[in-house]
Amino acid sequence: MAIPVLDVDNLVVSFGTREGELTAVNGVTFQVHAGEVLGLVGESGSGKSVTGLAVMGLIDAPGRIASGSIKLLGEELVGRSERELRAIRGKRIAMIFQDPMTTLNPVLRIDTQMIEAIRAHESVSEKAARDRARQALAQVGIPSPEERLNAYPHQFSGGMRQRVAIATALLNRPAVLVADEPTTALDVTIQAQILAEVQTLAADHGTAMVWITHDLSVVAGLADRIAVMYSGRIVETGPVEGVLDAPIHPYTNGLIGSVPSRNRRGVPLAQIPGMAPSLARVPPGCPFNPRCARATATCRADMPGPTLYEGDRMARCHHPVPAPESAAA
Amino acid sequence: MLVYLIRRLSQSLLVVAVMATLVFLAVYAVGNPVDILANPDADQQERAAITARLGLDRPLYEQFGVFIWNALHGDLGRSFVYNAPAVDVILERLPATMELALVGLVFSILIGIPLGVLAGLKPESWFGRTIMSGSILGFSLPNFWIGLMLILLFAVELKLLPASGRGPTASVLGFKTAMFTWEGLKHLILPAVTLALYKAALVVRVAQAGTREVMLQDYIRFARAKGLSPLRIVGVHVLKNMMIPVVTVLGLELGSMIAFAVVTESVFAYPGMGKLLIDSINRLDRPIIVAYLMMTVVIFVVINLVVDLLYAAIDPRVRLSDAKG
Numbered sequence: 130m131a132i133p134v135l136d137v138d139n140l141v142v143s144f145g146t147r148e149g150e151l152t153a154v155n156g157v158t159f160q161v162h163a164g165e166v167l168g169l170v171g172e173s174g175s176g177k178s179v180t181g182l183a184v185m186g187l188i189d190a191p192g193r194i195a196s197g198s199i200k201l202l203g204e205e206l207v208g209r210s211e212r213e214l215r216a217i218r219g220k221r222i223a224m225i226f227q228d229p230m231t232t233l234n235p236v237l238r239i240d241t242q243m244i245e246a247i248r249a250h251e252s253v254s255e256k257a258a259r260d261r262a263r264q265a266l267a268q269v270g271i272p273s274p275e276e277r278l279n280a281y282p283h284q285f286s287g288g289m290r291q292r293v294a295i296a297t298a299l300l301n302r303p304a305v306l307v308a309d310e311p312t313t314a315l316d317v318t319i320q321a322q323i324l325a326e327v328q329t330l331a332a333d334h335g336t337a338m339v340w341i342t343h344d345l346s347v348v349a350g351l352a353d354r355i356a357v358m359y360s361g362r363i364v365e366t367g368p369v370e371g372v373l374d375a376p377i378h379p380y381t382n383g384l385i386g387s388v389p390s391r392n393r394r395g396v397p398l399a400q401i402p403g404m405a406p407s408l409a410r411v412p413p414g415c416p417f418n419p420r421c422a423r424a425t426a427t428c429r430a431d432m433p434g435p436t437l438y439e440g441d442r443m444a445r446c447h448h449p450v451p452a453p454e455s456a457a458a
Numbered sequence: 459m460l461v462y463l464i465r466r467l468s469q470s471l472l473v474v475a476v477m478a479t480l481v482f483l484a485v486y487a488v489g490n491p492v493d494i495l496a497n498p499d500a501d502q503q504e505r506a507a508i509t510a511r512l513g514l515d516r517p518l519y520e521q522f523g524v525f526i527w528n529a530l531h532g533d534l535g536r537s538f539v540y541n542a543p544a545v546d547v548i549l550e551r552l553p554a555t556m557e558l559a560l561v562g563l564v565f566s567i568l569i570g571i572p573l574g575v576l577a578g579l580k581p582e583s584w585f586g587r588t589i590m591s592g593s594i595l596g597f598s599l600p601n602f603w604i605g606l607m608l609i610l611l612f613a614v615e616l617k618l619l620p621a622s623g624r625g626p627t628a629s630v631l632g633f634k635t636a637m638f639t640w641e642g643l644k645h646l647i648l649p650a651v652t653l654a655l656y657k658a659a660l661v662v663r664v665a666q667a668g669t670r671e672v673m674l675q676d677y678i679r680f681a682r683a684k685g686l687s688p689l690r691i692v693g694v695h696v697l698k699n700m701m702i703p704v705v706t707v708l709g710l711e712l713g714s715m716i717a718f719a720v721v722t723e724s725v726f727a728y729p730g731m732g733k734l735l736i737d738s739i740n741r742l743d744r745p746i747i748v749a750y751l752m753m754t755v756v757i758f759v760v761i762n763l764v765v766d767l768l769y770a771a772i773d774p775r776v777r778l779s780d781a782k783g
């Protein structure tokens with residue numbers, strides 16, 4: 130098998146605070162291959178965004194990558210100088226963010242913001258860069274791109290701004306695109322359009338994508354593989370159909386149960402009781418145990434290690450959810 | 459844009475009219491100029507003659523009517539003391555004060571913005587903290603004291619710069635100015651620094667706060683994710699956003715620098731408008747005081763208009779065409 134485009138191994142990110150060292154990402158491991166989409170799913174505070182920023186090398190003090198490795202096409206990124214990382218950022222790994230209303234600089238024109246992204250990495254003429262920017266806008270479905278280049282961000286709708294951000298991120302044909310909930314702030318119809326476009330673009334360019342979201346329905350339509358994060362750890366990972374159809378970890382099961390579905394009309398939604406633990410008060414043992422219906426004394430004492438399951442899957446649980454009865458019958 | 463301008467100008471006219479009334483009534487209440495102008499030995503008849511000559515014997519509403527009528531014709535009265543049109547007397551002093559204010563403005567920008575941005579980028583560092591504590595000094599030290607200390611140090615001890623007055627002027631583009639001669643600049647440095655120190659401290663604080671706020675924005679993170687150099691991020695992305703509050707403050711402060719350089723001008727015996735105002739108040743030279751205050755109002759109105767236009771240049775969201783607001 131070819132080496133993965135992005136190979137994250139046992140990544141630990143911690144933040145030095147007054148309450149001591151808090152671990153936001155605790156031993157995260159995943160690989161993404163060319164043209165593959167990894168859905169990184171979890172609640173707020175599960176460490177998914179921090180993982181994305183760590184891949185970009187954008188963890189600011191007081192945070193730091195405490196240990197682990199991030200490899201881009203076999204090349205180690207952890208421990209590189211800021212200057213070396215800057216040459217990689219935007220060129221080989223790009224990122225888009227959650228809120229399209231705030232990711233574009235309000236006082237700079239679109240062309241300025243796109244051209245600078247090209248010229249930061251290549252010495253091309255202003256005109257050539259502008260041509261590329263125009264093509265990129267056309268590619269993400271922005272009508273009359275030449276005129277739109279001269280516009281300011283406030284003249285665009287939210288969906289259009291996110292398209293501009295995506296076009297900007299893809300200008301340099303990065304090998305990896307980290308997308309941090311880019312469609313969360315958008316209407317469902319716009320969300321669907323953008324997802325479809327991103328999917329096509331990624332497939333065309335062979336871009337490896339890490340799609341960070343809390344929305345399982347987005348992942349179901351977009352991702353090839355899924356990694357569910359809880360309290361800084363990946364608790365379950367595997368191909369998207371397998372995980373969504375027959376979750377192994379009770380947390381994954383709970384997440385799926387919380388999504389409203391037309392197949393279960395009239396039935397109260399299953400909830401996961403309680404809230405994700407604060408980083409300063411992670412319970413001992415499995416961090417999910419206070420909210421888990423299946424938890425036992427073992428769960429309160431020991432953190433379960435990764436267990437491999439059939440179908441290229443992994444989960445960390447002492448008491449995995451049994452395969453659904455309906456599937457067995 | 460045109461609609462906006464017209465609307466702004468008509469608002470400004472209203473401000474000027476209200477101000478004219480207030481100023482005239484206030485100055486009328488200050489005291490009787492004849493007491494000061496007339497020779498102490500003057501008898502009742504001479505005093506009455508002076509009062510009649512100055513038009514002070516007529517009732518208040520009539521004086522006010524004459525004042526407004528003349529003001530509409532561009533005449534703000536004749537100085538009692540200089541016996542020349544008040545506007546001319548003031549305009550004669552205007553270039554000196556404008557010079558002082560402009561050089562002061564340049565100083566406060568050159569000192570304030572770089573220090574403020576640096577302090578905003580590293581607010582927790584000893585460097586950032588030192589700048590911010592230093593700016594408190596800049597605020598709280600009294601203007602006249604700074605002026606005196608600068609004179610002591612640079613004029614008396616080091617003998618580098620002149621202690622007072624204005625340098626020789628040269629004619630540039632029809633204006634008599636001391637800004638372009640070396641001797642003139644030397645005379646400007648100390649009073650301009652004195653005037654600029656407080657403003658620079660203000661700019662430092664506004665720039666620091668602005669920079670801190672802008673640095674947290676998503677578009678800065680996105681700019682970093684594009685792989686831009688720190689120089690480009692700070693120099694373009696941060697600076698242009700951070701300048702919006704700074705321009706507001708600088709605009710207001712430029713007005714006050716022109717209009718209220720009184721203390722600094724007195725300390726440095728600088729022949730500007732501020733010193734003229736103080737002298738005129740002492741002599742109850744009503745037309746000068748009124749004309750001076752009227753001009754101050756006009757200067758503020760103009761500066762505010764310019765600031766609004768500058769906003770539009772910096773911030774595309776404030777393009778002035780939509781005059782509905």
